Amino acid sequence: MSTPQQSTFVSPRRIQFAFTDEQEQFRSAVRRFLNDKSPTTEIRRLMATAQGYDPAVWRQLSEDLALPGIHIPEQYGGAGFGMVELCIVTEELGRALLCAPYFSTAVLAANAILSAGTEEQKSALLPEIAKGTRLATLAITEPDGNWDPTGIKVVATPDSDGYRLDGVKSFVVDGHVAELLIVAARAPKTTGLKGLALFTLDANAGGVERRLLESMDPTRKIARIDFRGAHAKLLGDLDNSVEPILRTLDRAAIALANEMVGGAQTMLDTAVSYSKLRVQFGRTIGSFQAIKHKLADMLLDVELARSAAYYAAQVAAADDSEWPALASLAKAAASETYLHIAAECIQIHGGIGFTWDNDTHLWFKRAKSSEVFLGQPSYHRELLMQRWGV
Amino acid sequence: MSNLSEAEVRAEVREWLAANWDPDMSLVEWRSKLADSGWGMPQWPKEWYGRGLPHALARVVEEEFANVGAVRAASSGVRLLAAATLLEHGSDQQKKKFLRRILTGEDTWCQFFSEPGSGSDLAGATTRADLKGDFWIVNGQKVWTTSAHHADHGILLARTDWDAPKHEGLSYFVINLKQPGVDVQPLKQMNGHASFNQVFFTDAKVPKENLVGRVGDGWKVAMTTLAHERRGVDAMSALPRSGSPKGRIYLEERAETEKANQPYTWYPQRAGRVDLIIDRAKETGANKDPYVRQEIAKLMTLAKCAEWTSRRARAAQQQGRPQGPEGSLGKLAGSHVARACARVHTLITGTDVMLTGRESPREGIIAEILVSVPAVSIAGGTDEIQRNIIAERVLELPKEPRFDTGPFRNVRKN
Ligand SMILES: Cc1cc2nc3c(=O)[nH]c(=O)nc-3n(C[C@H](O)[C@H](O)[C@H](O)COP(=O)(O)OP(=O)(O)OC[C@H]3O[C@@H](n4cnc5c(N)ncnc54)[C@H](O)[C@@H]3O)c2cc1C
Numbered sequence: 192m193s194t195p196q197q198s199t200f201v202s203p204r205r206i207q208f209a210f211t212d213e214q215e216q217f218r219s220a221v222r223r224f225l226n227d228k229s230p231t232t233e234i235r236r237l238m239a240t241a242q243g244y245d246p247a248v249w250r251q252l253s254e255d256l257a258l259p260g261i262h263i264p265e266q267y268g269g270a271g272f273g274m275v276e277l278c279i280v281t282e283e284l285g286r287a288l289l290c291a292p293y294f295s296t297a298v299l300a301a302n303a304i305l306s307a308g309t310e311e312q313k314s315a316l317l318p319e320i321a322k323g324t325r326l327a328t329l330a331i332t333e334p335d336g337n338w339d340p341t342g343i344k345v346v347a348t349p350d351s352d353g354y355r356l357d358g359v360k361s362f363v364v365d366g367h368v369a370e371l372l373i374v375a376a377r378a379p380k381t382t383g384l385k386g387l388a389l390f391t392l393d394a395n396a397g398g399v400e401r402r403l404l405e406s407m408d409p410t411r412k413i414a415r416i417d418f419r420g421a422h423a424k425l426l427g428d429l430d431n432s433v434e435p436i437l438r439t440l441d442r443a444a445i446a447l448a449n450e451m452v453g454g455a456q457t458m459l460d461t462a463v464s465y466s467k468l469r470v471q472f473g474r475t476i477g478s479f480q481a482i483k484h485k486l487a488d489m490l491l492d493v494e495l496a497r498s499a500a501y502y503a504a505q506v507a508a509a510d511d512s513e514w515p516a517l518a519s520l521a522k523a524a525a526s527e528t529y530l531h532i533a534a535e536c537i538q539i540h541g542g543i544g545f546t547w548d549n550d551t552h553l554w555f556k557r558a559k560s561s562e563v564f565l566g567q568p569s570y571h572r573e574l575l576m577q578r579w580g581v
Numbered sequence: 582m583s584n585l586s587e588a589e590v591r592a593e594v595r596e597w598l599a600a601n602w603d604p605d606m607s608l609v610e611w612r613s614k615l616a617d618s619g620w621g622m623p624q625w626p627k628e629w630y631g632r633g634l635p636h637a638l639a640r641v642v643e644e645e646f647a648n649v650g651a652v653r654a655a656s657s658g659v660r661l662l663a664a665a666t667l668l669e670h671g672s673d674q675q676k677k678k679f680l681r682r683i684l685t686g687e688d689t690w691c692q693f694f695s696e697p698g699s700g701s702d703l704a705g706a707t708t709r710a711d712l713k714g715d716f717w718i719v720n721g722q723k724v725w726t727t728s729a730h731h732a733d734h735g736i737l738l739a740r741t742d743w744d745a746p747k748h749e750g751l752s753y754f755v756i757n758l759k760q761p762g763v764d765v766q767p768l769k770q771m772n773g774h775a776s777f778n779q780v781f782f783t784d785a786k787v788p789k790e791n792l793v794g795r796v797g798d799g800w801k802v803a804m805t806t807l808a809h810e811r812r813g814v815d816a817m818s819a820l821p822r823s824g825s826p827k828g829r830i831y832l833e834e835r836a837e838t839e840k841a842n843q844p845y846t847w848y849p850q851r852a853g854r855v856d857l858i859i860d861r862a863k864e865t866g867a868n869k870d871p872y873v874r875q876e877i878a879k880l881m882t883l884a885k886c887a888e889w890t891s892r893r894a895r896a897a898q899q900q901g902r903p904q905g906p907e908g909s910l911g912k913l914a915g916s917h918v919a920r921a922c923a924r925v926h927t928l929i930t931g932t933d934v935m936l937t938g939r940e941s942p943r944e945g946i947i948a949e950i951l952v953s954v955p956a957v958s959i960a961g962g963t964d965e966i967q968r969n970i971i972a973e974r975v976l977e978l979p980k981e982p983r984f985d986t987g988p989f990r991n992v993r994k995n
């Protein structure tokens with residue numbers, strides 16, 4: 192886990208602590224769309240399919256709301272907004288638990304291309320992503336589940352017109368449906384951060400074998416991908432090939448933190464409304480102080496995690512030097528909060544909360560898998576300490 | 582509200598400071614200028630020693646004062662809680678009489694809310710005030726009254742009607758402590774300091790015109806005070822600045838601050854001193870222990886999140902949303918931070934935690950943290966009370982069952 196050290200403790204001065212009216216309106220539009228398109232009946236229907244999403248909804252989300260390219264500059268066919276708007280989208284997606292290849296395509300792949308790609312590659316690859324006509328994903332982790340890029344073992348061997356990839360990637364989000372793969376691999380005989388770079392290839396190219404894994408969270412599909420001499424192209428250039436990988440992971444961590452805050456809010460809302468309905472001992476359970484205090488604590492936890500997620504997004508949007516540290520902070524904070532809130536939501540539901548028919552477990556499972564996706568809280572806390580120079 | 586831009590305000594305050602600021606002036610003379618010009622409390626209304634600026638612009642003024650090292654209006658203790666309450670509920674006569682001397686620092690204030698029988702249950706106060714001629718005659722006992730030992734005035738919650746329901750029989754007064762009927766006795770705390778007191782009232786007198794709001798409005802008025810208290814308009818903002826620039830006024834200010842802050846020297850410690858954590862970890866080598874690193878990261882995350890949450894609340898307020906119960910969230914977060922600090926300071930300090938006073942690291946500061954943190958979750962409304970407020974006012978859950986309805990006379994007392 193070696194990352195560039197920063198010992199910035201002081202918060203930048205001009206960071207916004209409130210959304211603009213335009214951002215609030217944008218959020219409302221996204222929320223309305225998702226309320227309409229992602230009722231739990233749809234979540235349950237889609238999570239049981241192998242494909243895992245509804246192409247018609249994806250098309251609308253892309254064409255009507257332009258969400259996949261929200262943070263992609265206009266010159267590459269995007270809407271030209273930034274991290275804050277991207278995180279508004281992921282928060283709303285987390286709240287509604289929409290089954291769609293958004294995190295893979297818009298968050299992971301688009302950010303990887305934006306961070307690493309040459310001008311030419313960005314112009315070639317981003318417009319289709321922004322339009323939603325080409326699904327893409329980023330493959331970092333391998334079967335050992337390590338999110339620290341120094342542990343990458345897939346090898347990229349130079350050949351006549353590009354590279355050959357050999358090795359195995361796993362936990363690749365939407366790896367089963369992505370058309371474009373972006374793969375982190377290393378030059379032969381290198382270790383650590385040295386020799387790492389990103390490579391692109393068509394998911395249906397020769398030497399690529401994809402297998403959908405059985406995921407605990409069926410609303411977020413993951414795949415294992417075997418590479419046997421698969422032909423790939425370098426994304427960006429070798430002189431600056433590591434920094435974009437870290438940058439992409441950190442941006443993704445912030446987007447995920449916001450997604451988790453959205454999910455936690457749904458769990459809190461669900462718990463509050465159930466506690467107002469359920470009557471035991473002649474009163475609603477929400478009138479028992481044990482439940483009231485639990486819910487008050489839950490609200491505080493959600494607000495604290497929300498502050499981290501929002502702040503990290505604002506600081507990343509401003510590209511302030513402190514942002515990678517805050518990415519880790521936000522990821523760790525939101526992970527623990529989401530899981531805790533989901534578990535408490537089940538608790539407040541009593542026996543019914545433990546059933547398949549009750550929807551709570553859908554968010555609980557997203558919370559559980561997000562807890563380790565992109566790195567466990569303990570991993571990110573250690574990164575935070577290093578990045579703060581402790 | 583004024584429609585001035587940031588640049589206009591900056592220019593105006595700069596010009597005013599250039600013309601008026603003089604470090605060789607006396608403290609009261611300078612602060613009188615602040616009160617008259619409104620630059621001392623720019624967010625206060627124009628008619629009352631302020632300039633009617635929104636909070637964001639008031640910060641600009643603060644920055645400009647800091648730039649030239651100009652002394653600010655007095656802000657220590659509960660004076661600003663009293664002021665905020667008077668601004669909202671006080672008569673013009675009261676504002677004229679009290680606000681100015683609050684800002685100049687000539688008067689010090691304390692808060693007479695808690696009693697032996699009513700702490701969390703503030704509305705259960707049994708200190709009584711009876712109108713006799715032109716005076717309210719006060720009898721009873723208050724307790725945990727911070728600063729009463731050098732206060733000039735107190736904001737007092739007392740019962741004026743025993744037949745009304747509990748919350749409707751209270752009234753809110755300003756009482757002068759410098760009178761024979763007020764007996765202040767210091768109480769020693771578990772951390773060795775004596776910043777709070779018990780205060781006995783025996784036929785103490787409050788002139789009729791010092792009733793704040795109407796008879797029976799005491800609860801409503803007290804809620805204003807508490808909302809500001811939770812938001813943290815408290816002693817902390819008045820802690821001495823570092824550095825010691827030259828000029829008569831600074832000497833006077835330092836002496837005044839020292840006196841005013843004497844009850845509060847341990848307040849930073851009760852909040853947990855998160856600012857010391859990293860330095861202490863480096864100085865003891867605990868920063869190399871992976872377990873301690875995790876715990877430090879958890880604490881720093883919590884502290885940062887708490888800070889950003891209050892910034893978000895402030896930003897929302899600046900956008901025009903009224904002061905709501907989010908103060909309770911902040912207060913609860915503060916308790917969590919303080920407790921986590923005490924835990925991590927202990928991890929970092931190890932066996933030295935068995936020591937106190939000068940034997941304890943950092944001249945006793947570490948020990949003082951550990952024995953002061955328990956106050957945070959009690960003072961200003963306990964954590965449990967904050968949770969009730971959050972649950973009922975934000976989440977709109979059912980209210981606690983009541984056993985204290987009907988005429989207060991018949992309600993079970995402590
Ligand atoms: C795996 C499993 C196996 C089970 N097996 C059996 C079985 O074999 N036989 C059987 O009869 N039952 C069984 N149960 C049912 C179990 O006993 C109940 O689910 C449990 O008693 C809670 O009741 P409830 O589900 O109605 O929740 P509720 O009573 O509605 O509780 C909902 C929430 O309110 C809280 N709450 C309720 N009352 C109060 C109060 N007074 N003060 C504070 N909080 C309160 C609860 O703690 C909970 O968090 C099983 C449940 C599970 C999950």
Ligand SMILES: Cc1cc2nc3c(=O)[nH]c(=O)nc-3n(C[C@H](O)[C@H](O)[C@H](O)COP(=O)(O)OP(=O)(O)OC[C@H]3O[C@@H](n4cnc5c(N)ncnc54)[C@H](O)[C@@H]3O)c2cc1C
Pocket residue numbers: 691692693694695696697698699700701702724725726727728777956959960961962963964965966969981
């Ligand atoms: C350092 C310090 C400074 C202070 N300064 C001042 C001051 O200047 N002026 C002033 O007026 N007061 C002051 N106080 C008093 C403070 O406001 C009270 O101590 C506080 O409100 C709690 O009241 P109590 O001590 O009577 O405890 P109680 O109200 O008796 O509470 C005892 C316990 O019961 C719990 N409890 C009570 N009611 C409920 C409920 N409804 N639901 C769940 N739990 C409940 C409480 O949370 C607490 O844990 C100060 C206190 C401290 C520690």
